[in-house]
Amino acid sequence: MTAHDGITVRHLKRCRTRSGSRCNCTPSYLAEAYDKRAGKRHYKTFPKLSEARAWRADMQTAIGHGALRAKSGITLNQAAQEWLAGAANGSVHNRSGDPYKPSVIRQYTYALNRRILPALGAYRLEDIDRPMLHNYVDRLVAEGLNPSTIKGALMPLRVIYRRAVSRGIVAINPAVDIELPAVRCRRERIASPDEAERLLAALSGQVRAIYATAIYSGLRAGELQGLAWDCVDLATGIIRVERAWDPKCKVYVDPKSRAGRRKVPILGVLRDVLIDLRLAGPVDGLVFPGTAAANFDGSSVRRTAHRAWEDADLNPIGLHECRHTFASLMIAAGVNAKALSVYVGHANIGTTFDLYGHLMPGGEDEAAALADAYLERANTAARLVALGG
Numbered sequence: 001m002t003a004h005d006g007i008t009v010r011h012l013k014r015c016r017t018r019s020g021s022r023c024n025c026t027p028s029y030l031a032e033a034y035d036k037r038a039g040k041r042h043y044k045t046f047p048k049l050s051e052a053r054a055w056r057a058d059m060q061t062a063i064g065h066g067a068l069r070a071k072s073g074i075t076l077n078q079a080a081q082e083w084l085a086g087a088a089n090g091s092v093h094n095r096s097g098d099p100y101k102p103s104v105i106r107q108y109t110y111a112l113n114r115r116i117l118p119a120l121g122a123y124r125l126e127d128i129d130r131p132m133l134h135n136y137v138d139r140l141v142a143e144g145l146n147p148s149t150i151k152g153a154l155m156p157l158r159v160i161y162r163r164a165v166s167r168g169i170v171a172i173n174p175a176v177d178i179e180l181p182a183v184r185c186r187r188e189r190i191a192s193p194d195e196a197e198r199l200l201a202a203l204s205g206q207v208r209a210i211y212a213t214a215i216y217s218g219l220r221a222g223e224l225q226g227l228a229w230d231c232v233d234l235a236t237g238i239i240r241v242e243r244a245w246d247p248k249c250k251v252y253v254d255p256k257s258r259a260g261r262r263k264v265p266i267l268g269v270l271r272d273v274l275i276d277l278r279l280a281g282p283v284d285g286l287v288f289p290g291t292a293a294a295n296f297d298g299s300s301v302r303r304t305a306h307r308a309w310e311d312a313d314l315n316p317i318g319l320h321e322c323r324h325t326f327a328s329l330m331i332a333a334g335v336n337a338k339a340l341s342v343y344v345g346h347a348n349i350g351t352t353f354d355l356y357g358h359l360m361p362g363g364e365d366e367a368a369a370l371a372d373a374y375l376e377r378a379n380t381a382a383r384l385v386a387l388g389g
Helices: 049-064 076-087 102-120 130-142 147-166 195-202 206-216 221-226 266-281 298-311 319-332 336-345 349-359 363-388
Strands: 001-006 008-009 029-036 040-046 240-243 244-246 251-253 264-265
Touching: 029 049, 040 049, 049 130, 076 102, 076 147, 076 244, 076 298, 102 130, 102 147, 102 251, 130 147, 195 319, 206 266, 206 298, 206 319, 221 244, 221 319, 240 244, 264 336, 319 336, 319 349, 336 349
Parallel strands: none
Antiparallel strands: 001 008, 008 029, 029 040, 240 264, 244 251
């Protein structure tokens, strides 16, 4: 019995369909794809019709592109080690054509060694399919893993297969279109303008300047650590974000994305803090140096700030939460979403809406006003037609 072009339903021997009755078994689905050029028939059995259709569609695409190859025998373990080595030496690039940042390589290495390779590393690349990955995701969900952790675990698998497909090692990337549990963004802590002032008033010296810059410019922690005075133009009121500091590898890296290289306006309340800091120290080198003119240590700065806030009976705030506070201040001040997206260095304005759309005021009132105006026009037009009739 055919359920779909190229897919056959396979009932069990005891199934009532054999006597013309309604199915009472759990059938499987045999998907087939024929390669005319090679004169070869490819087929595979799946427990779900949707999986059979997805496999057949992938195979037909691969056949059409001439991407099918003989089985390579390469295991996921081998492919992962080759990919990691290439990412580390800069020969493997991301989809934008840029080398992977050290922080991304660390995240992928952890996900592979902690999650993926112990479970799937011994399998050959061509033997791993979507049903296997769906079952793997189900196991992770059953273990109680956070949805974002599960999504992060599959990211390196996806890029390894993307590279393997582009080099003709496999025909299909099974790590795409995997059903993942929904990632619900939690609401980050955001300080009000008054609370931000009280938090900064409890600090002093460089620590105060670091948190003030985080709150009033939205720079990421690594961008603060890598900020140099020649990128701070107090006269024109601009901070140029051109690099970040990777504390693990102790090297300067490009900002998180291409959009991360940006210009951020210096608010008046921040300008005074930076002027005082400049008058008190060297006018070149790092804006926030650590010991021996090195980059400041984030953990030490955080401990100093938290002690001061505890003494002042204030709720501590993290550097990344300062970034969210900056975004909320800009939205409350009426800065449009596109400008905010540029200032915070988001590669896509959709990210800005996803993170901060709930803070943007007037949405409900504006929607109601537009709908009311439309209904009024529609009703007026209907009345005019009726009068004319």
